[in-house]
Amino acid sequence: METKKDSKLPVRTCRVCRCTDPEPCRGGCAWVDDKPDLCTTCYLMIDALAEWYMNAHWPSFAQLRHELETVIATMALLEDPTRRSHVRP
Numbered sequence: 001m002e003t004k005k006d007s008k009l010p011v012r013t014c015r016v017c018r019c020t021d022p023e024p025c026r027g028g029c030a031w032v033d034d035k036p037d038l039c040t041t042c043y044l045m046i047d048a049l050a051e052w053y054m055n056a057h058w059p060s061f062a063q064l065r066h067e068l069e070t071v072i073a074t075m076a077l078l079e080d081p082t083r084r085s086h087v088r089p
């Protein structure tokens with residue numbers, strides 16, 4: 001008799017943020033029903049971004065990213081300094 005929950009199976013991982021069941025997003029998340037490798041944190045963000053893209057006059061992902069990096073840099077300064085930085089080299 002085979003068990004479906006075999007330890008050889010890869011850990012279910014979000015394709016966007018790489019969160020897993022043992023290590024979920026900081027705010028908590030679940031799996032999106034029809035997308036086995038996408039968590040709700042990322043799904044909600046994609047949904048919001050899609051709405052932004054449709055509604056903004058001339059949406060620029062480059063400029064959006066620049067704005068995001070500014071906000072994230074400010075938030076990082078307020079974060080617990082003992083927490084590992086997510087900033088990539």
Ligand SMILES: [Zn+2]
Binds near residue numbers: 015016018042
């Ligand atoms: Zn995710």
Ligand SMILES: [Zn+2]
Binds near residue numbers: 028
């Ligand atoms: Zn997640």
